[in-house]
Amino acid sequence: MGKLTVQLPDVQYDVYVGEHVYELFSSQYKELLQSADRVGIIADEQVAAMHLPILEKALADAGVSPSVKIVPAGEKCKTPAVYIDCQSYLLTENFTRNSLLIAFGGGACGDLTGFVAATFMRGIRFIQCPTTILSHDSAVGGKTAINLPEGKNMVGSFHQPSAVLFNTALLGTLPPREIRSGMAELIKHAFISDENWALELLEDRTFTEPTNEWLSVELVKGIKVKADIVAEDEFEHSTRKYLNFGHTFGHAVEAVCGFGGLSHGECIMIGMGYSFILSERHGEITESFTKRFIDFSIMNGYTFEPVLNHSLQEFLDYMKKDKKASFGDLNFVMLEKIGKPFVKKVSIEECEIVFRELQNRLDEGGNV
Ligand SMILES: NC(=O)c1ccc[n+]([C@@H]2O[C@H](COP(=O)([O-])OP(=O)(O)OC[C@H]3O[C@@H](n4cnc5c(N)ncnc54)[C@H](O)[C@@H]3O)[C@@H](O)[C@H]2O)c1
Ligand SMILES: [Zn+2]
Structure with a gap:
């Protein structure tokens, strides 16, 4: 135990x-x-x-x-x-x-x-x-x-x-969709805290078909990330925001695609894809890492289809209402590198550029 x-x-x-x-x-x-x-x-x-x-x-x-x-x-x-x-x-x-x-x-x-x-x-x-x-x-x-x-x-x-x-x-x-949902939050905990752990998860061949034994160990690691952050910032004045990695865009996907379609974590996986491209622009994340993340997601049954089937405007309408928005700019959690999150304001223009970039890469990949 x-x-x-x-x-x-x-x-x-x-x-x-x-x-x-x-x-x-x-x-x-x-x-x-x-x-x-x-x-x-x-x-x-x-x-x-x-x-x-x-x-x-x-x-x-x-x-x-x-x-x-x-x-x-x-x-x-x-x-x-x-x-x-x-x-x-x-x-x-x-x-x-x-x-x-x-x-x-x-x-x-x-x-x-x-x-x-x-x-x-x-x-x-x-x-x-x-x-x-x-x-x-x-x-x-x-x-x-x-x-x-x-x-x-x-x-x-x-x-x-x-x-x-x-x-x-x-x-x-648990149905497969709910397994995918929870595993997205688990890998989010890895991305914001520990590069080796994140890379280990990206190598895992049973990511969305985990055994109980493996899960017991991994869930404790995930809970520890959350517990440490909450201990530092119980009321979300600073570092607790890092837990929102992937959530600014992900929540918008969840709202646009309606509840019942995709699970929360499946939307957050899409949001993390978006945040990795932002992290290429403002941090040291490489394009090849983002590709690796997207390929890994698709291989595990996640989809990025909403990005191709909806306009940015639809997502923006929700993002602007987000609790993290202020004065027209949007706040995103990004990664300096894997395990090193930070929060930065992003203009609407840049949101648009990143959205097109994600669409292009998904198009080039040919499988969403
Ligand atoms: N308080 C927080 O810090 C925090 C953080 C993240 C998410 N949330 C909230 O969590 C909610 C999402 O939670 P969730 O993903 O656990 O989904 P959920 O509670 O909506 O459950 C999803 C589905 O799984 C079913 N289910 C639950 N356990 C099952 C089991 N063992 N076997 C079979 N089916 C089972 C439920 O009946 C439901 O149909 C959202 O409302 C979100 O806002 C809160
Ligand atoms: Zn979440």
């Missing part, structure tokens, strides 16, 4: 990764559970259908019989309506300020549950039990949010979990 500690100025908590992490409910975390007057699980519908008995059994072994609130699968749970429904549920189940919640699902369920916990009676404790590869990223760091019709993650807060128990045994049921 892998373990690491997230150390923040006011609080610290442990993250465990492996197939037996739920056993910790009846040892390490028994006291925490018993200190709560009520324990509630907020569970993603699809995850609950497949895996809830495993979590309930582990809690029963710890002497806990939780209330269970099932919420819609994936992003559909991050709505104001579901958020209010959860708050009402907790009130009718007599939850108090001394109660505790458990998030059981991917990043969407984790973000929702975190925000419910952050705001129920001005804040109660919660444990993250993530079930997707991507949530090695989202479950750590304390960002919580729901969506509004006007934009994603527009209402939220910082609220750190009391623990993160990442059970890798549950990852076997």
Whole structure:
């Protein structure tokens, strides 16, 4: 079992990764559970259908019989309506300020549950039990949010979990698209922190068909990158921005291509391609490295088609609304070299040049 500690100025908590992490409910975390007057699980519908008995059994072994609130699968749970429904549920189940919640699902369920916990009676404790590869990223760091019709993650807060128990045994049921999504965030963590690790991943022949054993090791590395950055800059004033590598353009792709088409990480892979070309212009990334990244992505089932099927204007409309935009210029995370990120303003003119360049290279490559 892998373990690491997230150390923040006011609080610290442990993250465990492996197939037996739920056993910790009846040892390490028994006291925490018993200190709560009520324990509630907020569970993603699809995850609950497949895996809830495993979590309930582990809690029963710890002497806990939780209330269970099932919420819609994936992003559909991050709505104001579901958020209010959860708050009402907790009130009718007599939850108090001394109660505790458990998030059981991917990043969407984790973000929702975190925000419910952050705001129920001005804040109660919660444990993250993530079930997707991507949530090695989202479950750590304390960002919580729901969506509004006007934009994603527009209402939220910082609220750190009391623990993160990442059970890798549950990852076997993930569809290929969700595996690709999570692996994109993993390689992002490598790109912004460690050249050797990034090159190792680019050589990997089982990148999107990983074994649990391999994943357990890699996910701990990814979580460590996130945990170290969050420890340095909990509220995103400086280095936490590096975690947005690939996200300025990637979020625009996600918005333009509509939710449901491509997964978040698949869009971020496209965004990283864009950022590598920017990094050639402002850092020391070579054209051949960008090519290697694009070839690797395509070989692993990622697509760059949106870049050829949409105009830059469509993406720009979203990028300008991005939280990272200011006074007409856009802020991008780039790499000086692999492992060395920095943030720089880019003009709309340059966005256009880079977009054309990416289109040309994809055209020349002939396979997107
Ligand atoms: N808080 C943060 O720091 C942070 C960081 C990154 C992303 N996020 C958020 O995370 C969300 C994306 O999370 P995600 O990629 O985990 O997707 P998700 O939570 O939307 O889940 C994707 C799909 O996978 C299914 N699923 C989950 N676990 C499964 C399993 N073990 N087996 C089979 N199916 C399973 C879900 O039912 C859903 O249909 C977004 O809302 C994003 O904003 C938050
Ligand atoms: Zn992301």
